[in-house]
Amino acid sequence: MERVNTSKRLAHLRDLMKERKLDIYVVPSEDSHQSEYIAPCDARREYISGFSGSAGCAVITLDKAALATDGRYFNQASKQLDDNWTLLKQGLEDVPTWQEWTTEQAEGGKKVGVDPTVITAPEARKLSESLKKKAGSSLIGERENLVDHVWGADRPPRPKEKVMVQPEKYSGNKFQSKLEEVRKELDKKKAAGIIISMLDEVAWLFNLRGSDIPYNPVFFSYAAVTLTTARIYVDSNKLTDEVKDHLGTDVEIRPYDSLLSDLTAMSESAPIAKDANATASAPVLKKKYLISTRASWALGLGLGGEEQVDEIRSPVGDAKAIKNATELQGMRSCHIRDGAALSEYFAWLEETLVQRAETLDEVQAADKLEAIRSKREHFMGLSFDTISSTGPHAAVIHYKPERGNCSTIDPKAIYLCDSGAQYLDGTTDTTRTLHFGNPTGMEVKAYTLVLKGVIALDRAIFPKGTTGFALDSFARQHLWREGLDYRHGTGHGVGSFLNVHEGPIGIGTRSQYSEVQLSAGNVLSDEPGYYEDGNFGIRIENMIMARETSTEHNFGDKPWLCFEHVTMVPMCRKLIDPALLTSEEKTWLNDYHREVWEKISEFFKDDQRTTDWLQRETKEI
């Protein structure tokens, strides 16, 4: 990993800070849409600090600079940061959060600047209050991004990839119907309109897809919907005639950069709330615009600030998380093709490493997997960087092998592969952990306990109203009994030919997961694990879809839910200790393997290697 000398960049930035009378400048990782993955032009935190990890925040004072990141990146950050920087290891006891560090530095009436387009309104508010209460200082939303200024001509241009239509045979719903649903919500909330800022929400709402951001089929855009109008803010050069026809007269196309100025006009002309009686002491109340709690501070300010907006969990995000029958069918279909690709790959990998005893590194293997996948129907690219990891690397939860500088795969060690793809009809994300030699007793035990967790969550039956927080411990209970655990969530929402991680649902102990109920149509991952630093790692990940089920008693007036698994790849027989499985778990495993065989064996009529492998791995236990 290269280390950048940031002295010049910091000196330039500090000059700009002095010009603008700022004592401190905050550089978050996020883009203006709070995207998980960002385009190169938005990598401001990386540019100013030299640290290239996906998460973190840089804070620069006139004589200090700090970079805060979490446990995944302590190692990488300490390698990449030069001497100008202090690393704030977030989550360690006695290490301040970046907000606390900023507040400490700001004591005594300092001015702290941040680009209000790359920080959410709730985050800005919290920081602003802390600065005010604890340091007597203030947060300034500085419209021009100072890092962009330092970056100058070297800054990559904003992507200008073409936008495509996601046809109804895959989306299952006209965008006009989706707009109707949004408008019902506006009506219910007596709102003037809604501004949509998350890229996947805009893409989903209008049945469009793009390729501006790696792995995420989205495009730079905003949307504004009122009871009578719908606008999409996007560089019109990206729109093909097909897209323009698709949007027709229902949607007005506006330049991407004109959102903020439009917001001010929209706010000023917001309709009067119908129940308000204007009197001298009570001024006329205008209807408010809805924005997501993840919308940028700039967006809230543009609409007239806190008093003029209702910050809510996005109803578009909520609707997107409930897949319709077409999307669910697409998920089933693409997981069969994807499962076939993974099986073909694993059979090839075993033959290459064991029978042919060839040397293969982690990236070469991942490349082969991508080559196999890319032949499958409707393939549109990977859904994230493939985690192809051997031995101790499997214990690094977010491991990414570096091309030309990674390990060769040890056929005598655990191999963990976490990968996924984008297809026109859905998005996949699958993890399998394999062993090509003789696993240790502990590896078998850990794998079997993780598998028991996968099964426990998969078999869960629960009433509507249950949250993912409440189900998380089902996947952990068998590990817990032995004093084992994993330091990540159990499941995340998955898009339909959209982002592989999507909210608001998930299975784990994030506070949001205790607030959002699971619903029929939710698609989630089921991925417990176990990791022994420096030794080995286990993760098994299936995709599961919540659906209504009938129970013996159906107590109460709410529907009862269960999960349907759609991932179709065998578990690793060599790593399963049948003695640790209950009879219910064995039945589940045999049923699962029978289903995998039935659904994917037909792909290998002319491929004896994969057929043999699949037969062996799906045999009844």
Added chain:
Amino acid sequence: MERVNTSKRLAHLRDLMKERKLDIYVVPSEDSHQSEYIAPCDARREYISGFSGSAGCAVITLDKAALATDGRYFNQASKQLDDNWTLLKQGLEDVPTWQEWTTEQAEGGKKVGVDPTVITAPEARKLSESLKKKAGSSLIGERENLVDHVWGADRPPRPKEKVMVQPEKYSGNKFQSKLEEVRKELDKKKAAGIIISMLDEVAWLFNLRGSDIPYNPVFFSYAAVTLTTARIYVDSNKLTDEVKDHLGTDVEIRPYDSLLSDLTAMSESAPIAKDANATASAPVLKKKYLISTRASWALGLGLGGEEQVDEIRSPVGDAKAIKNATELQGMRSCHIRDGAALSEYFAWLEETLVQRAETLDEVQAADKLEAIRSKREHFMGLSFDTISSTGPHAAVIHYKPERGNCSTIDPKAIYLCDSGAQYLDGTTDTTRTLHFGNPTGMEVKAYTLVLKGVIALDRAIFPKGTTGFALDSFARQHLWREGLDYRHGTGHGVGSFLNVHEGPIGIGTRSQYSEVQLSAGNVLSDEPGYYEDGNFGIRIENMIMARETSTEHNFGDKPWLCFEHVTMVPMCRKLIDPALLTSEEKTWLNDYHREVWEKISEFFKDDQRTTDWLQRETKEI
């Protein structure tokens, strides 16, 4: 249940509202300490509305009156409210919350009054914001309570019961050491001091107990602790010489009513925050006082308002929830005596109803239980109203039989008894469901599934960091599989000779339970159930204590926890279907019954009836 004519009271109240230029007046249920149980003098909501349930809020406009309460009380409220009142059934779809109803009524610049001592600061702030944003109206903290004014001479006096010392042999810790811990917290938070407003927190902190509130051994008081001082606000007539000696010179005794005026003085003389640099643009920052998020709005206002206080979850409540070795030992001891009392009662009840075929109503039975309990060592009264319920009444989760107007116990139906007592060395809360005849298949199935839930939570092993929210589904999973569930939490914290319900911990889906980690020393109930309206109800409740345990692998650097059960009363054999139990569950049940026999059989050397009953009920399955 009697119905009060509230016309005159409301007319008087509306006159007072007009005098004070208030359009709306809010009357919450709570006292100034947010107590769960209140003294008669604080039952203002009951006085003004006629509704005597424990939860609800009354809102009175100049021409309307609404009473909001939850599902437990829909029936009772509709019987007790006269025609002046509209019942707002909270939790039903399309029924506004009382805050929403108030906001609707307030549209157009109205003034809404509330006594700021009986609403928490966060609640007042939320209501105030909603009134301002949605109705252009304002919330006024009206110091004098208008209902007290209407009530006049009929209002019962504030209790003046004597306060007693809780000696170290039961509390396990000197109050001076507890004060030291509080001061460490003040130091860590750089706070000027802390104001303690919850009655059980004051009692716990100073090792004192009282009897001002039914079932809760607390007394009306506040405390204020700084780095160098400690004050208790209490009517000094309540303090015996022993109590005064106990407090000595470490604690200053101040009149209960002088808190609010003292707060203003304390706030004005708060020490300067040491890191602040005063400049023209940044005024001197004072250290802030800590108050609980459950402290009253008046308390926050007294300290100078939001800017001058830090609202936090009370560190005293957190410390109180972690019992020391003496308190845990007291819990074990009092549960053995209490378990013996319950067993004696159940044996007597069976003989009375079955062998002697006598008629007995629900209250008569509860009285007998109290009489048996009161003979046990260290008995100090009940810890809550005994739920003694036959047949369909067992399905009413918060059932309270009315003396002289309750059912006779049907020996052919389910009998559910949820009861507890206060002892000098601890507080108990136990539920057992019995059947004296031939239970139906569904009753046996439901009981067994509930028992499986009790066992699943009891046997849980989990890492430190796990919350009660995450464990809740363990107790529900077996019911869920059959499509059954219960509409209440699984567990609540329990005090040590203090309130039978105490925070901040608990097992269930309240949002707080997802924020507070369980710790060794926590004492909780484990009480799943199943209720069939109009038919029968099942609940089994044991008390469990979290403690550290050693696991096979002890992964990570955190302690691993398990539960120890302290309730010593047999399960109902007749209601258990052994075919539904796994071998682990049978082992648990046999171990539990062996422990019960070993610990309580010695109480019955001269009581053949109870010995026989106990022997039969604890026999190996």
